[in-house]
Amino acid sequence: MRRSPTKLLAVLCPWVAALSLTLPSVRNAEAEYRGCRFQKPQAFLIRKNFMLGKVLDGRKANQAIRYRVEEYGRIEGAPYEQLGEQTAYSHAKSMRFMGLPLIVHERIAPALACVEHRLRKQCTKSNERYSARAVGGFRTENSYRGAEVSNHLFGIAIDIDPNRNPCCGCVAPWPEHKACQGSVESIFERTELPRCWIDTFEKYGFYWLGRDPQLRDTMHFEFLGNPKRIVPD
Numbered sequence: 001m002r003r004s005p006t007k008l009l010a011v012l013c014p015w016v017a018a019l020s021l022t023l024p025s026v027r028n029a030e031a032e033y034r035g036c037r038f039q040k041p042q043a044f045l046i047r048k049n050f051m052l053g054k055v056l057d058g059r060k061a062n063q064a065i066r067y068r069v070e071e072y073g074r075i076e077g078a079p080y081e082q083l084g085e086q087t088a089y090s091h092a093k094s095m096r097f098m099g100l101p102l103i104v105h106e107r108i109a110p111a112l113a114c115v116e117h118r119l120r121k122q123c124t125k126s127n128e129r130y131s132a133r134a135v136g137g138f139r140t141e142n143s144y145r146g147a148e149v150s151n152h153l154f155g156i157a158i159d160i161d162p163n164r165n166p167c168c169g170c171v172a173p174w175p176e177h178k179a180c181q182g183s184v185e186s187i188f189e190r191t192e193l194p195r196c197w198i199d200t201f202e203k204y205g206f207y208w209l210g211r212d213p214q215l216r217d218t219m220h221f222e223f224l225g226n227p228k229r230i231v232p233d
Contacts, residue, residue, distance in 0.1 A: 034231055036114035041207040041224035047148075048212055056147050065149055071227055072105050072154040079149075088154045092138050097158070104137040105155030107227040111204045112158070114230075118200050128196035132160050157222040164192040167209075167217035179218075187211065191218035205230070 043049055045067065050060035066080045073091055074084025093106035098116055123129060136159045139152040151157035168180035168190055179190045187210045188195060198208050205225020209217035 039205040039225040045224040098132045100135045108223045123196035128194045151222040159219040162219045165219035169215040
């Protein structure tokens, strides 16, 4: 039986329904804005650089996860757990992004504040505006199969409107989403997110997983920049 987009969202992303029940007091991202450096994602953290098709390059993958554990905290049961005194989730921060409640790692909250500030100031033309309806950040269960560790477990990834911006390369039923059907000239045709939004996230060290040749996950942005360089000293 084919599920409606609303029911599909509830099944695949239970955090959307539960988020308002789990959040304590939240702060507006704009109130957190202090100005951020532009930076690019660090290449060794980008998924396509340690995934050869569906095969994990162990050496490169270990380098990436070790860095994340050292910077953000340990994930129970994941590699290099012994290197982190605190769990990543112990650094969870409640905030609002574009008016919606969100939980992320406290170290990337300033970067999201800078993204929001620029979105509100720069993405103002009719073809650049977008009204987000659901966002998700921290998770406590891994969403990847095998040895991969999702950046949602570190609190450094954010999903925006999964029912409008599908993951065309993920497990069923995502490939059945209407936006994943047929041929297109670019992945930007698979998402309702304006290019201005994608470009803005990428200015501040986020990587859009829509660019991943295997997953084509158009809802997903993950901070792969250097957290020490988000805000100028």
